[in-house]
Amino acid sequence: MKLPVVDDDVSRKQPWYADGLCFSCTQCGNCCTGAPGFVWVSDVEIDRFAAHLRMDRMAFLKKYCRLIHGKVSLKEKRSLKGEYDCIFLNEIDVEHEGKIRKKRVCAVYEVRPLQCRTWPFWDGLLASKKAWNHAAEGCPGMNKGKKYTIEKIEALRDAEDWPT
Helix, strand or coil, rough: CCCCCCCHHCCCCCCCCCCCCCEECCCCCHCCCCCCCCCCCCHHHHHHHHHHHHCCHHHHHHEEEECCHHHHHHHHCCCCCEEECCCEEEEEEEEEEEEEEEEEEECCCHHCCCCHHHEEEEEHHHHHHHHHHHHCCCCEEEEEEEEECHHHHHHHHEEEEEEE
């Protein structure tokens, strides 16, 4: 008796974002605030932060980090809105069309950790178009700007150190 082999279409199926996705960071800070969460940092990133801030590694850890189940995360601070902001999210005054307005910016944008650098190309957001579009409701840079190819999206999703 000969049994037919099942053709595995699943392995050949392209993800929903196969034609690419658009994203350009507007540095709005929306991804740096909200419900309580974690921004995990590696030893290499801790050293990068400390060097950038011209601090001793231990002083950096004490001032800006917390230990959660054996892993290091950046601390959070409560905003006036009651949200949990990354410790490095700052509000500054900027002039726009003759008016002063508040803008949220990352104080360490140049050395932000991998988790921040790879936003929004995270597994959970790439899982479905619905998840992506839900996140885009709070991120003005998603679905706009620079177009990323599937290869670049997956390289960012799978990055283990700062993407180039």
